[in-house]
Amino acid sequence: MQSPIINIAAYKFISIDDTAADKPRFLDQCNALALKGTILLTPEGINLFLAGTRTAIDVFVLWLRADARFADIEIKESASTEQPFNKILVKLKAEIITMKMPLIQPEKGRAPSVLPTTLKRWLDQGHDDAGKPVVMLDTRNAFEVDVGTFDQTIDYRIDKFSEFPAVVASHREALAGKTIVTFCTGGIRCEKAAIHMQEVGFDSVYQLDGGILKYFEEVGGAHYHGDCFVFDQRTALNAQLAPSLPVQCPACTAQVSPREQLSAEFVAGERCPHC
Template sequence: MNKPYSILLYYCYAQIENAEAYRDEHHLLCLNLNLLGRIIVSDEGLNGTVSGLKEDCEKYMEALKADLRFAKTDFKVDESDKHAFAKLHVRYKSEIVHSGLRHIDPNKRTGVHLSPEEFKALKDQEDVVVLDVRSDYEHSVGRFKNAVTLDIENFREFPDKVNELKEKYKDKKVLTYCTGGIKCEKASAFLLDQGFENVYQLHGGIIKYGMEAGGEDFEGKCYVFDNRVAVDINKVNPTVVSECHVCGTKSDRMVNCANSVCNLHVPICEKCGWKMDGACSTECKEHPDKRPYDGTGYYQKEMNGYNPLKGFNRKKKSDVQI
């Protein structure tokens, strides 16, 4: 049965002149198409995840492809029964993924792009190391078999790990991967900048690998930045690698702690979910701000007077047809 909504994951490194003004233009485009999600607009390009009705997402992709700056954008498209977001946020930031590597331009030099099938063929060779450039909370729930993972809370910490990686793997073929490919663009380019010679990246990331190569040897689930939280990737030899935060049994059931002050995002098995009333610890279970637990571990974010037109002047508001 076809699902009525699409979820788009994409990025494009492209120079955008007067990017802050383009942010407004792009925001209005999304409003006109009834899209929800998170988009970053920067002088160096676009990075987004949005959801909407299939026909509206098709129009959005057509609009971006028609703009020569974004014609090369590679969209990862998934089906959904509903929106994957509650709000639309289009923000201007200095980078489309926070790395602190503003001097790195992936359009000039970056790791060799591998298709999912090429990545699959190379990843188990003896002279290859598969490097996960994502944060620890992402790879804790899922990662490629035998991948090297990094103890980092944010991607901006990646450059600090390169000397350590150089000592161990400089003479290896390094295959980088991330969720959708965007982090690898700068990670692989920085590795080359730091003296690595054979650097590659999984084009389209884990998501595309699941779509085109069946997800073989990706263990666990892939963390995503929308209401789904984590998605299945492996259709060939799936396994569970994460453990329940409370009891330590194997579990990939990702929940938010019911204590809104904590809101820790961790795996908690269904049994412990009910036992702890949705909390990650006894302290959180007894906290006065603990939310009612309904068995899902998901809590709809407060709208807090959300207005998608906030920040636009009256003239702009009158131009929007929604």
């Protein structure tokens, strides 16, 4: 029986003084362990998506956490039957996720976060612990939201994250007096969004700790409909953190893969790529 592939996702906002010096270290370690995926190194932190055998992943995580900068980095796991990446890439970027605003300054602290279990309780009861209405704010791109999101979430239909500051400013009055929970796939965008919103004067904003993937891991799919888009060959994960299954086209009965389901024609209900 074939051993499963272990997929990990992790990030940490932490000042990295010399990303160019770190790049070959990460690349050599991943090549030695036959890991595939992408690692982003930036002055404001690290973001990684890697896949490999159980042993290789465990060795890499031990190696990573031996570096004091990443000793407490949180790792999210899921399994797949096939390797979802074609190669290993270690990239140097200016930001972990581009917002085109001042960089995150980790030394100043994180944005307030809400645990998945607490968020589920808030959504169950319809308000936070202070009695304020809870608003879910999706910080992802529109095509990701179309795959799945929380019930009754606010979706600004952005095409890229750098649009977020302007669009949230234009809806400021609609969010007044509410507890806002920003969320994304794994936590990077919602953390950055929450910090930005704090800096511009929103007084009750949280990030969903660990994003949708951690929510799935800890509480399942409660108050969430659809799947979660991921940026690898699996395309999307369900609430059990398993790859989404193909669906049958009602017109031609062909099996339509999760990635093909994102085509504009299929979303509009007109035809699938096989018709």
